[in-house]
Amino acid sequence: MDIIPNLNNLKVKLIGIDTYHENNIYMREDCHICRSEGYTALTRVVVTSKGRSIVATLNAVYSGLIHHDEAGLSKEAMVQLDVKEGDEINISHLHHIKSLSKVRSKIYGNELDENSYFEIISDIVAGKYSNIELSAFVAVCADDNLSISEIISLTKAMINTGLKLKWNKTIVLDKHCAGGLPGNRTSPIVVSIVAAAGLTIPKTSSKAITSPAGTANCMEVMTPVDLSIDEMRKVVEKENGCFVWGGSMQLSPADDLLISVEKALDIDSEGQMIASVLSKKAAAGSTHVLIDIPVGKTAKVRSIEEAELLKSYFEKVAEAIGMKIVVVFTDGSQPVGRGIGPALEAISVLSVLRNEKDCPKDLKERSLELASKLLLMSGKFPVGEEQKIANDILESGKALEKFMAICEAQGGFTEPKVGQYHFDVLSENDGVVKEIDNRKLARIAKLSGAPKSIGAGLVFNCPIGSTISKGDILFTIYADAKGELEYAKEYLSSVNDLIIIE
DSSP: OOOOOOTTEEEEEOOOOOOTTOOEEEEETTSHHHHHHTOOTTOEEEEEETTEEEEEEEEEEOSTTSOTTEEEEOHHHHHHHTOOTTOEEEEEEOOOOTTHHHHHHHHTTOOOOHHHHHHHHHHHHTTOSOHHHHHHHHHHTSTTOSOHHHHHHHHHHHHHTSOOOOOSOSOOEEEEEOOOSTTOOOHHHHHHHHHHTTOOEEEEEOOOSSSSOOHHHHHTTTSOOOOOHHHHHHHHHHHSEEEEEGGGTTSSTHHHHHHHHHHHHTOOOHHHHHHHHHHHHHHTTOSEEEEEEEEOTTSSBOSHHHHHHHHHHHHHHHHHTTOEEEEEEEEOSSOSSSEESHHHHHHHHHHHHTTOTTSOHHHHHHHHHHHHHHHHHHTOSOTTOHHHHHHHHHHTTHHHHHHHHHHHHHTOOOOOOOOSEEEEEEOSSOEEEEEEOHHHHHHHHHHTTTTTSTTOEEEEOOOTTOEEOTTOEEEEEEESSHHHHHHHHHHHTTOOOSEEEO
């Protein structure tokens, strides 16, 4: 008897398309499967191979890119399915996603319970939501649309849909900055000081959402950050700390998916931000977390009233998940350090760790302040001595030694390099710097190519209070490509009140 082939099977063809986190499948619109099953462009289908399954969005092909018995897969889809060109895949219908009814309920203003958020996040992690559906969920949770009970439910759902690390320690420290302040790269310095003090601090960080760089962007210039959980554990057990990109592990896996959509929409939701931060910290096994909220006119958090509300949310959610936190408010009126962009921020970090005479003093002082608070939170040091201890660790070179040891444990250290093209922005008058627009500065850095181009961004030379003469360099823009430098210069020529000098 002849064996009848499975009519819903196709062979994989390598087409080399990167769609980031989106699983896409490319099939001829006139192939037998599309015709028999009624599949059209943007249909969501289940793709299976060798016992693995993913949900993918169909893209209909009308050209000769692929043949009738072939299907192309996006890079992410091929990785998740672990297939190569020529492998056979099966395509079938995706059953109705019940949790989408919960999203629709939220769109119409209803409050969701803990089980609803668990269903939604579980389906997101399983890859059942398209980017359109993810965008709907992110958008409906933006602004002030989540109650405190919903933020708690979302946080618990994000923790419970991923792996959770456990350490053989009573106290596991971590810190997080609410963001919105260019160049505020305190984490590598803080982690180095705290780990050198003999405390455990497994630092997981996200990559930039709407900023020119995140801690992970900065650190991957100098050392590998895409570690597995086992690799991370070995580094922490050896050196007390690490600098790891959270997206490379399955700790709160929904977080990175939501972040990718937030980045595309250029929005930051307070509720999702709190859930994102605390779920990642809880999943990484942290017990005591310091939250830094910069407050300033052009920072992410613009007023003390807004900061106080955010603080109360952090404290309530942390209490609900059994975590100890301390929230501090810091100056958000201007950039911290000199570099803005991955490599340029890395250079500022190294300048502080190396105790260079001309290191950015504001970055050093802020890092020492935060590190001393973590030392105090640990309960391992005499009250009142924490600042001196942090300062001694930094200035003795022990923090630099620990930083380098962590980098070596993660795969080695690379000295950061700036972009090959640059442009000096000069002052047009004399005076004193009175005000700086953080958001406009950040946009210039992003237009120059940051964070994707690691050498791009700017070096900032005029903090508030500086006395400036006409012709002085206010900042220098760096880029890895001439075109990106021109984008930044074009935007610069169109903005007003970037740096107010009187």
